[in-house]
Amino acid sequence: MENSGAPEFDVVVVGCGVAGLTAxxxxxxxxxxxxxxxxxxxxxxxxxTRYTTAAIRMQSDDAVSADFxxxxxxxxxxxxxxxxxxxxxxxxxxxxxxxxxxxxxxPELISFFADSAPKTIAWLKTHGVKFGGIGFYxxxxxxxxxxxxxxxxxxxxxxxTAHAQKIGVKFFFETxxxxxxxxxxxxxxxxxxxxxxxxxxxxxxxAVILACGGFEGNPEMVVRYIGAKGRYLRPVAxxxxxxxxxxxxxxxxxxxxxxxxxxxxxxQPIDPRSGATEPIVMAYPYGILxxxxxxxxxxxxxxxxxxxxxxxxxxxxxxxxxxxxCILDDKINAIENWRRCVRSDQPPESAPDVRSLGKELGFDxxxxxxxxxxxxxxxxxxxxxxxTLDGLATAGLTPVKSNYAVPLDKPPYHAYPVISSNTFxxxxxxxxxxxxxxxxxxxALTGLYAAGETVGLYYGKYPGATSVLRGAVFGRxxxxxxxxxxxxxxxx
Numbered sequence: 001m002e003n004s005g006a007p008e009f010d011v012v013v014v015g016c017g018v019a020g021l022t023a024x025x026x027x028x029x030x031x032x033x034x035x036x037x038x039x040x041x042x043x044x045x046x047x048x049t050r051y052t053t054a055a056i057r058m059q060s061d062d063a064v065s066a067d068f069x070x071x072x073x074x075x076x077x078x079x080x081x082x083x084x085x086x087x088x089x090x091x092x093x094x095x096x097x098x099x100x101x102x103x104x105x106x107p108e109l110i111s112f113f114a115d116s117a118p119k120t121i122a123w124l125k126t127h128g129v130k131f132g133g134i135g136f137y138x139x140x141x142x143x144x145x146x147x148x149x150x151x152x153x154x155x156x157x158x159x160x161t162a163h164a165q166k167i168g169v170k171f172f173f174e175t176x177x178x179x180x181x182x183x184x185x186x187x188x189x190x191x192x193x194x195x196x197x198x199x200x201x202x203x204x205x206x207a208v209i210l211a212c213g214g215f216e217g218n219p220e221m222v223v224r225y226i227g228a229k230g231r232y233l234r235p236v237a238x239x240x241x242x243x244x245x246x247x248x249x250x251x252x253x254x255x256x257x258x259x260x261x262x263x264x265x266x267x268q269p270i271d272p273r274s275g276a277t278e279p280i281v282m283a284y285p286y287g288i289l290x291x292x293x294x295x296x297x298x299x300x301x302x303x304x305x306x307x308x309x310x311x312x313x314x315x316x317x318x319x320x321x322x323x324x325x326c327i328l329d330d331k332i333n334a335i336e337n338w339r340r341c342v343r344s345d346q347p348p349e350s351a352p353d354v355r356s357l358g359k360e361l362g363f364d365x366x367x368x369x370x371x372x373x374x375x376x377x378x379x380x381x382x383x384x385x386x387x388t389l390d391g392l393a394t395a396g397l398t399p400v401k402s403n404y405a406v407p408l409d410k411p412p413y414h415a416y417p418v419i420s421s422n423t424f425x426x427x428x429x430x431x432x433x434x435x436x437x438x439x440x441x442x443x444a445l446t447g448l449y450a451a452g453e454t455v456g457l458y459y460g461k462y463p464g465a466t467s468v469l470r471g472a473v474f475g476r477x478x479x480x481x482x483x484x485x486x487x488x489x490x491x492x
Contacts, residue, residue: 009035009170010486011479012191012205014177014247015212016040017047017239018153019452019471019478021160022120023209024169025127026479031487034169035203037193039176039212039242046157047213048424048453049468051237051277054149054156055134057465061125062118065144069114071463077104078459092432097442101257101430105457112433116473124472128159137282137341139387143304146465153468175201180208180250180448188254188447206486207447209478210437211471214425214453215245216265225262225427232322236268236421237277243424247454251429256445257438260456262427266467267313270421271344272323279344281416282309285404286335286386287328288375289418291319294358294367296375301403303389310462317420325363326416327354327372329408335386348414357415376407424467428456435478449478 010032013024020036028034038045057065080102087099088107121131134148149156165171174196181190181202190204215221217240222230235241252258271279285301289312298315302308316324328348332338351357354372358365378397384390384406394405429437429450436444452471 009033009203009205010490011035011207011209011482012037012203013209013211013479014191015047015210015452015454016045016161016171017049017211017213017452017471018156018468019211019454019475020209021157021164022472022475023211023449023451023479023482024164025160025167026476027209027483027486028164028167028169030480030483032483034483035205036164036169036171037175037177037191037203038171038173040173042171042173044238044242045161045173046153046239047242048237048239049153049471050157051239052153052468053134054153054468055146055465056121056148056469057144057463058117058121058147058469059145061121061131061147064114064117067144069110072105072110072113073107075458075460075463076107076110080104095442100442101438101440103257103259103430103456105259105459109431109433109457113470113473116477117469120469120473120476123476124156127163129156137280137343138305139335139337139341140304140389143307144464149468177212177246177250180254182254186446188445206489207449207482209435209449209451209482210247210251210429210454211451211475211478212247212454213240213243214428215248216243216422216425217241218244221245222422222425225425226265227263229317229322230422232317233265233420233422236270236423240422240424243453247450248428251437251448251450254445255439255441256448257430257440257442258427258456259430260426260428261459262425264458264460265425266423266458266462267310267317267420268423269309269313269316269418271346271416272419273346273417274344276343276345279346280342281326281344281418282341283328283332283338283416284312284326284418286332286338286406287326287408288372288401289316289324289326290363290368290371291324292321292363294364294371296371296399297324299399299402301401303402306464313420316418322419324418325361326418327357327368327408328414329410330412330414331406331410332414338386342416344416348416350412350414352411352413354413357413361415361417372408375401376409379405379407424453426456426458428454431455431474433477434481435474436481449482451475451478
């Protein structure tokens with residue numbers, strides 16, 4: 001039964017990744033009494049943030065990338081009704097309720113995100129988070145600039161957890177939120193949770209901030225929303241397995257408006273043989289990708305890899321059993337530092353011929369050899385350059401290969417199996433610029449906030465290196481707004 005003696009707080013934060021920690025710290029700095037509920041153990045805290053390299057789409061600590069707002073506006077929803085889009089030029093208070101609740105990314109939300117990013121970076125620095133250069137998994141230049149957190153997401157988790165504890169935030173690990181508590185008016189005033197040590201508990205507060213990730217760790221929700229191919233997907237890191245979608249589900253249950261693309265996810269191509277964090281395989285532009293039938297099915301090198309790998313990974317998920325095979329010949333070893341394109345801890349399978357590779361890995365080797373013969377005949381003469389888009393494209397081949405079309409004719413041959421990971425899901429909750437959850441009637445749901453993956457912000461294509469920043473910007477804003485409001489209500 002519910003423990004009526006559970007402690008009361010001003011703000012309860014659900015989740016302990018970048019969004020949850022920034023929310024907790026910001027709320028506590030506003031004078032609020034803050035609790036953080038986290039499903040994992042202390043040692044595994046941090047969700048996806050713990051495992052990320054924490055790349056951030058900024059050209060410097062002081063400025064976002066030049067394309068920051070445009071990449072969001074280009075992927076803000078599908079076939080938005082014209083009068084809805086036109087209404088967004090009005091002040092937000094004058095938007096019709098249907099527009100405020102509509103499932104597209106509001107332009108003022110994007111503007112707030114871009115404007116707040118440098119301030120949030122500066123704020124994180126004041127708490128000891130360090131920023132520095134970032135490595136890359138490709139050999140060609142990035143399509144847009146990046147900065148990064150030195151030491152990645154783990155550094156951020158450790159620094160912000162320590163600071164939160166220092167300023168009085170209370171953490172409850174191995175505690176899973178299950179249901180929102182509402183007042184007779186419908187205001188959110190707490191959350192029910194289950195603790196491995198304390199059973200059912202009610203954490204009552206003036207505000208709840210949902211920062212507990214998406215639903216990539218919940219196979220039922222993944223298949224329900226993404227479709228049958230979802231059964232072949234797996235989280236890119238251990239932290240994703242903790243993200244089971246309860247935050248989204250419990251808010252939708254009480255009338256929160258959905259937003260974001262529930263049918264899509266941020267995809268990365270990984271080696272299924274590896275249990276390492278983010279075991280990506282990005283060497284395929286220098287070879288070919290075939291499916292189990294031994295056939296090519298896409299352009300392996302349409303442009304900069306950091307602008308195309310997501311679509312490649314999603315197309316892999318559409319293949320039979322959700323798997324493909326990256327085939328390279330031994331010329332790959334003449335490319336200096338090519339292994340920086342692969343983070344799998346497993347070596348490629350190698351064999352003197354492609355048929356043997358097929359037997360080892362489970363694809364039609366004879367058909368793959370025919371595919372390679374056809375591909376080799378379509379390769380042009382020219383100077384191969386793996387460090388730029390060299391324009392060496394196949395001729396008369398479907399699908400085309402737009403760059404790096406060099407024959408695969410030097411044994412031994414090497415191959416990696418490749419599947420699509422579900423780094424995080426896109427579907428979530430609609431919020432306003434204060435990170436307040438919006439209802440289906442277009443109003444702010446009093447007492448409820450959301451940040452990080454729990455917010456639905458992305459449609460179609462993921463604007464790379466914006467997720468950690470999204471968690472920090474909107475986590476901080478949620479904490480500020482909720483904390484200030486809660487303290488004012490308590491002291492009136």
